[in-house]
Amino acid sequence: MKKQPDVRGYFGDFGGRFVPETLMASLVELEDLWKRTAKDRGFQSRFKELLQRYVGRPTPLYPARRLAALLGGAQIWLKREDLCHTGSHKLNNALGQALLTREMEKHRVIAETGAGQHGVAVATAASLLGLDCRIYMGAEDMRRQESNVRRMRWLGAEVVAVEAGSRTLKDAINEALRDWVTNIHTTHYILGSVLGPHPFPVMVRDFQAVIGVEAFAQFRESTRSLPDAVVACVGGGSNAAGIFSAFVPFDQVRLIGVEAGGRGSGPGQHAARFSDDGRPGVLHGTLTQVLQDVDGQVLGTHSVSAGMDYPAIGPEHAQWEQAGRVSYVKVGDREAIEAFRLLTRLEGIIPALESSHAVAYAVQIAPAMPLKASILINLSGRGDKDMDEVARLEEGA
Amino acid sequence: MSRITSAFQTAQGENRAAFIAYVTAGDPSLARTPEIVFGLASAGADIIELGVPFSDPIADGPTNQRAAERALSGGTSLTDVLTVVGEIRSRSEIPLVLFTYANPVISYGIDRFAEDAARVGVDGVLFTDVPEEELDRFLPTLRSAAIDPILLVTSTSGKARIRSASRTGGGFLYLVSRTGVTGARLDLDADLEDLVIRTRKSSRLPVAVGFGISNADQVRKVANWADGVVVGSAIVNQVAAVGDSDELFSAVEAFTRPLVEMCRKI
Missing domain, CATH: 3.40.50.1100 (Rossmann fold)
Structure with a gap:
């Protein structure tokens, strides 16, 4: 099997980068940084130590x-x-990307969350690393995962209810992408799954x-x-x-x-x-x-x-x-x-x-x-x- | 010469920027869409962008999101939008650009879309979520159907990307006025003038500026720097305010005419 994904972020017929032009420069920057840190011993040992002593791995x-x-x-x-x-497993990825955010010298992270697990993980990583944090969550999901909403707020994150569409995960991602397009210079979007434009699918997989x-x-x-x-x-x-x-x-x-x-x-x-x-x-x-x-x-x-x-x-x-x-x-x-x-x-x-x-x-x-x-x-x-x-x-x- | 190119040449010959008006197809209804377009044309708009409604419009602010929701709840599909284009084209030569997300086109079938769009009289297609790197799959059939791919560039694009986009694209280059989604805003970015100048230097196509331009003062400023000015959400708001009433044509025309008048270069 050929190396997956290819340079354009395709796994066979699937993947790629279908985003507004505004995001392209940041995706390239993120990809370069992620590749560099994957080989950087200092970064990897910090990440590994956090996984052991903080996540409990x-x-x-x-x-x-x-x-x-x-x-x-x-x-x-x-x-x-x-x-x-x-x-949950979500903290593995949230911490990895929060560390990358610090490397990019951005001070704000945003994320979507469905069950609230990724939102809690990002809020946690943000609190640990001193980053401003906003979480987008569908209003329907906020209702059914109320305790996680409370946890995120205690951790210092701002939780924004998304009322559009089905008021679930899909709509929260729409809103997070809109925020990212608007605040691209200061903000990193910590996407929570193996989704989104390249390099997110491969990067999140590797963190997991x-x-x-x-x-x-x-x-x-x-x-x-x-x-x-x-x-x-x-x-x-x-x-x-x-x-x-x-x-x-x-x-x-x-x-x-x-x-x-x-x-x-x-x-x-x-x-x-x-x-x-x-x-x-x-x-x-x-x-x-x-x-x-x-x-x-x-x-x-x-x-x-x-x-x-x-x-x-x-x-x-x-x-x-x-x-x-x-x-x-x-x-x-x-x-x-x-x-x-x-x-x-x-x-x-x-x-x-x-x-x-x-x-x-x-x-x-x-x-x-x-x-x-x-x-x-x-x-x-x-x-x-x-x-x-x-x-x-x-x-x- | 394509309708889009000739529209820019006419505007240039009259020492003004081209006025490009955006509306969402199917809002308030498909039946009223041609009338809105004729109202815009009658007010002096040079080019019309017709938004294809999509369920997940990540590049759009609340105004256009709600317009898309209204259009979708009325059952508007890409097939319907093409039918409406045919209707408009049978009565007007105004250049028409489809403003769309990738998925409705992929779902329709890219080749079939290019053929059908050309047949009904579409002049250009702008994909909000397809950067140049992903255009390969769309370009060959769009080109052979003589439809201009309209590319977007932004303040984050840099010289090399702008140059490349102006070579790959056709018609005009769409410069996004600031980082963010579509929607009316109170002020222009302080460094917009500089960005427009830099973009025009790197582009072999006319440069039209859009996103956030909503009032006469903003149009007047941008028209002095750019080859074209795009106004979208402000018109969509107007359509929403008037709704499905008898005044739609006259209200759209009355709202748009003063904006078009601001396109004269001074």
Whole structure:
């Protein structure tokens, strides 16, 4: 396989830089800086130290024995990104980009957030590094992730409610891009997933690749083998890209990305980009698989998990799907909530609703697999933020 | 000679900047769009930019976002916009530029779009979210359909990019007056004059300045520096204020005429 992405930021047919001209100079500057710091020992050792002493890396690899015993098939291992400081894998990338912001001598960061996990991570990194911080969040997401809104504000970030469109992640990204275009000289946009114009998809993947590097080594050490399958939820796709990247070269490992099946099929009911409503298109600066109508207008989405409620997917995922390297499946709201309860009761681990989608798919496939087989799940975040929303759903049910 | 080029030549011959008016197609409705364009033409506009509504207009401020929302809720598609262009073209020779995001065109099919757009009488296409690096996939068919690709440059572009954009593009070069999204603003950037002068030096195409220009005073200033002035959100606001009423044509004309008059160079 050719080096991915190419110099123009394309993963095969997907990626690129579809942005207003105003942003081009900054994207080139960011790409140059990121490439330089990737080889700069001083920068890397500062980043590594923060990952260890601040984020709490490496995160454990944990065998979920009671869950596996219940299912009676494959062994199940959890990569515990939920144990990262701030509660998810998002801090890996937020810290990396916040350090780059300091290198660029910009003093202000902005970010979008869906579930609030990326927003909390950016607010945290900004507070640690002394940067001004503004977070854009859909008004609907602010309602369902209220505790994260409070955390961001405590951390010193200004949280701006986005009332446009579906009032979710997509609209928050629109607003963050508009801010960036306006304040390009002072501001860095810390994009939270493997989305957006080049170099964001590859840069965010590389900041998240630590998940895969650790999990690969830990799994080897624990089992002297490779997992049969690696399962991760895919909103924009950063936690999945982070863990998959280490396993992509090993064809014997099945890689499975789990999209949000929401309430079912039909436009607006789900966020499954590889379903009938998805076609290649341009959204938020990148050419990728996008949920859209026949006229090229982007469709609304639905998922119980705010972090997966997004109509496009990272361009590298689109390429992995096209190449057949990763299979993308979907899990609905109801199954995700069941998996959320199951893991909580059996293992004492409360997963984020996003990560619960990955758990749910593993629960589906494990029973048919042999006992000696194993599934590695990226448990990308913890579910404390979802307590109110799940309680609300329970009352409604 | 293309309609766009000849519009700039006419304006230059009359010692004024070309006046370029932007409106969102389909706002307040598709049926009223030709009338708005004729109102602008009657007020003396030299070129019309027709906005193709898109669900996620990242380069647009609130005024144009809301116009796009209204147009989309009325069901406006790119197919409809092309039909309306045909209608306008059957009654007017005014140069028409489509102002669009990449996705509706990609979804329509790039080759089919270029053919259909040329057939109905589109003169130029401006993509808000396609920098020169990504134009490859659009250029060959646009060129063979004799449609001018209108490129944008900004204060962040630098000399090399401006020069290159003016070679790749056709019709005119669109200079964004300041970093940011579309929308009326109270004042012009202090260094705009200098930016316009520098841009004109590096460009082989006429340079039109847009984004944020909304009143007579601003038009008068910019018209003295540039080959063309674009006014968008201010007109869109006017359309929104009048709405789907009988006064639409006359209101648009009355609002635009004093702005056009400010284009005379002094």
